[in-house]
Amino acid sequence: MLYIALFLGKLAYLFSRLFNKGGGSALPGLIALKIYPNLIQKLISQIPTNILVTGTNGKTTTSSLIAHFVTNSGHTIIHNTTGSNLARGVASHLISGSSLFGNMGKIDLGIWEVDEAVFPQLLIQIRPAHVVVLNLSRDQLDRYGETDSIIKKWKSALEKASWKPHVYINADDGAVYSLHSLKNLDVETFGVLDSTVIWEKKSTNPHFDIQAKIIEQRDISSITIVFSHNGYGKKLELPLFGEYNVYNFLVAYLVAQNSGTSRESIESSIASFSSVFGRMERLLLGKKELIINLIKNPVGATQVIHSLSKFIKKEDTVLLILNDKLADGTDVSWIWDTDFEKLQSFKGTFIAVGTRKSDMALRLFYAGIAKEKITVVDEISRSITSFLDRDDKGRLFILPTYTALLELQTYLKDNDYKQKHWHES
Amino acid sequence: MNHKYMNLKIGYLYGDLMNIYGDTGNSIALKHRAHARNIDVEVKMITIGSSYKVGDVDMFFFGGGQDESQIAVSRDLIKSKKGELIKEEIEKGIPLLAICGGYQLLGEYYQASRKQEVGSSQDIRLEGVSLFPAYTEAGDTRMIGNIAIESEWDKLIGFENHSGKTYLRPEGKALGTVLKGFGNNGEDGKEGCVYKNAIGCYMHGSLLPKNPQLCDWFIEKTLSIKYNKDIKLEKLNDFFEINARADFLAKIGI
Numbered sequence A: 001m002l003y004i005a006l007f008l009g010k011l012a013y014l015f016s017r018l019f020n021k022g023g024g025s026a027l028p029g030l031i032a033l034k035i036y037p038n039l040i041q042k043l044i045s046q047i048p049t050n051i052l053v054t055g056t057n058g059k060t061t062t063s064s065l066i067a068h069f070v071t072n073s074g075h076t077i078i079h080n081t082t083g084s085n086l087a088r089g090v091a092s093h094l095i096s097g098s099s100l101f102g103n104m105g106k107i108d109l110g111i112w113e114v115d116e117a118v119f120p121q122l123l124i125q126i127r128p129a130h131v132v133v134l135n136l137s138r139d140q141l142d143r144y145g146e147t148d149s150i151i152k153k154w155k156s157a158l159e160k161a162s163w164k165p166h167v168y169i170n171a172d173d174g175a176v177y178s179l180h181s182l183k184n185l186d187v188e189t190f191g192v193l194d195s196t197v198i199w200e201k202k203s204t205n206p207h208f209d210i211q212a213k214i215i216e217q218r219d220i221s222s223i224t225i226v227f228s229h230n231g232y233g234k235k236l237e238l239p240l241f242g243e244y245n246v247y248n249f250l251v252a253y254l255v256a257q258n259s260g261t262s263r264e265s266i267e268s269s270i271a272s273f274s275s276v277f278g279r280m281e282r283l284l285l286g287k288k289e290l291i292i293n294l295i296k297n298p299v300g301a302t303q304v305i306h307s308l309s310k311f312i313k314k315e316d317t318v319l320l321i322l323n324d325k326l327a328d329g330t331d332v333s334w335i336w337d338t339d340f341e342k343l344q345s346f347k348g349t350f351i352a353v354g355t356r357k358s359d360m361a362l363r364l365f366y367a368g369i370a371k372e373k374i375t376v377v378d379e380i381s382r383s384i385t386s387f388l389d390r391d392d393k394g395r396l397f398i399l400p401t402y403t404a405l406l407e408l409q410t411y412l413k414d415n416d417y418k419q420k421h422w423h424e425s
Numbered sequence B: 001m002n003h004k005y006m007n008l009k010i011g012y013l014y015g016d017l018m019n020i021y022g023d024t025g026n027s028i029a030l031k032h033r034a035h036a037r038n039i040d041v042e043v044k045m046i047t048i049g050s051s052y053k054v055g056d057v058d059m060f061f062f063g064g065g066q067d068e069s070q071i072a073v074s075r076d077l078i079k080s081k082k083g084e085l086i087k088e089e090i091e092k093g094i095p096l097l098a099i100c101g102g103y104q105l106l107g108e109y110y111q112a113s114r115k116q117e118v119g120s121s122q123d124i125r126l127e128g129v130s131l132f133p134a135y136t137e138a139g140d141t142r143m144i145g146n147i148a149i150e151s152e153w154d155k156l157i158g159f160e161n162h163s164g165k166t167y168l169r170p171e172g173k174a175l176g177t178v179l180k181g182f183g184n185n186g187e188d189g190k191e192g193c194v195y196k197n198a199i200g201c202y203m204h205g206s207l208l209p210k211n212p213q214l215c216d217w218f219i220e221k222t223l224s225i226k227y228n229k230d231i232k233l234e235k236l237n238d239f240f241e242i243n244a245r246a247d248f249l250a251k252i253g254i
Helices: A002-018 A027-035 A039-044 A059-072 A087-097 A119-126 A147-159 A174-181 A243-258 A263-272 A298-308 A333-337 A357-366 A380-389 A402-414 B024-035 B067-079 B082-091 B101-105 B212-226 B239-251
Strands: A049-054 A077-079 A109-113 A130-133 A166-170 A186-192 A210-219 A222-229 A232-238 A281-285 A288-292 A317-321 A349-353 A374-376 A396-400 B007-013 B040-046 B059-062 B096-099 B109-111 B125-127 B134-151 B154-168 B176-180 B193-195 B198-201
Touching: A002 A027, A002 A039, A002 A087, A027 A039, A027 A087, A039 A087, A039 A119, A049 A059, A049 A119, A059 A077, A059 A109, A059 A243, A059 A263, A077 A087, A087 A119, A109 A119, A119 A147, A130 A243, A147 A174, A147 B067, A166 A174, A166 A243, A174 A186, A186 A243, A210 A243, A222 A243, A232 A243, A232 A263, A243 A263, A243 A298, A288 A380, A298 A333, A298 A396, A317 A357, A317 A380, A317 A402, A333 A357, A333 B024, A349 A357, A349 A380, A357 A374, A357 B024, A357 B239, A380 A402, A396 A402, B007 B024, B007 B212, B024 B040, B024 B059, B024 B212, B059 B101, B059 B212, B067 B082, B067 B101, B067 B125, B096 B101, B101 B154, B101 B198, B134 B239, B154 B239
Parallel strands: A049 A109, A049 A130, A077 A109, A130 A166, A166 A186, A186 A210, A288 A396, A317 A349, A317 A396, A349 A374, B007 B040, B007 B059, B059 B096, B096 B198, B109 B134
Antiparallel strands: A210 A222, A222 A232, A281 A288, B109 B125, B134 B154, B134 B176, B193 B198
16 A cells, blocks of 8 residues: 555656646645555654654744754755645655655655644654754634643643653743653753743743853844853854744754754854745845745744844835735734834835735734835735836835745746845855 | 823733734724824733722723633632622723623633533633623534624624634624624624623624724723713724725625
């Protein structure tokens, strides 16, 4: 049965590639799991070390940082990408990485970004040696339910993990930090001193195994920190934006080190890390710069807005794209829990687009932003072309929800903008 | 009319525990629309451990919360006697808006199913304040989605997300009739409950920003009672509100 599942899975993969249906990130896994439900365990158990990353925000950046560090030190990895962090996505990646006979070849590290709702189920199937728990806040309550019930499920899943994984927890996030009292767990904690990051629940008196202090966010792609770990300390410049990403770096550092990458290797390779798709992604179109950052839930969006507010200049434009499709969450109430008030003092203009653009515009207006500064536009394409036509130095900060980010990506590719992917030197 | 020296004090009931699904947007809307008329607004948090006495605030707002918060709040409402005091105020005509969990706790009770077990097994029934002549029973399916109702305040729109089914007693007056969505229980086509100037319902969204006519009614009622005279607010240019309403109604086909 495994061979049939693999064969059909691979066939589905080829077809979806051929007809460009979603790049083959879900369908092969979906089909193969129907035929052979143990597919994930069967294939993944051949990989010597697996790493699982979960949490509400920062999964993609953290797993990409780990992947970057370990590949630089010579590991051969398999790593699922964003948008495929459910069981079928993990299965699809395994299918594409395996031979027709179910052989995973030379892969020695699996890095798996896992959706918070399916974490208990995938924890058992993946049996990772390392489990990263980043944070927990409300996200798409229409799909996931409430955070109290999620943390309960996480606790009971971790308690049942008989192989004793090494668990990394964010000590500043109160909900996540409550996991450190679980018995039989091998825990390491990470945190930022005098952190200004907003969590849904903040911890009191947390203990940090690795910690950082923020020195300065110089511009949107460089933050300087001093970190210390087991008596070792170092000042480092990270090509990252926002204090919340320092947490992602710290835990990626720990995991990479515990997976056999040296401090020197991590510290020298961080400079060449480039931003992930839709996470402070910078594009240069002619002389005009676009900066794209996904927003999807109130805590994450508030963190982004707080960090950005210092860097937006009056000649810049902020484009908010609010969709309410299934993958975004059909409930847009979360925009009222997001601190858009922080953008009050911003002198530039706002554009609202998306299936719920008029809700977005109303939110901005009630955040105290003058009505003249808010424009509602029907199409993403029009908001971008009119920006490109303007002859000034202003940048366009695009904050899209998940499906809006995918639409934006398609638009930029179709118009050949995406080839000019720009990395800051 | 000049409302310059007027102010409005909102009592945000258990705002630290009961604030999910963007319910804070309701106090944002009240503030925004009051400020537009030069009316000062103060929000006072009334929660576990804080004191409250009759006359402290001019209106109440009560949002939805997670299960555990709801248990703690239910206990506090009864133990600290806040529930009784709130009821006393509502009898006098003080306005109140309660959404979802807040609405349930102001009814007679919330009956959890034995399987579901709210908290420990002893906590199968959460006592309410009996302000609204209504009671709630746990259901097996969540009622999730956009909702629109026809009411005295024109069409009201929002987003509902609840598994509790609320039933009104025969004397209970519904807030409106469901045009789209589930409403109180997904069975009788009614949504919410109105008692004097208190409104309870399942509409998140947030409710008041997209229903400015209801928001203004709350401000007018609150001030009229506070200053003991008939207060009429001047109209605002509701460009964004009207658009958001029109787009929403078009989206759900009404």
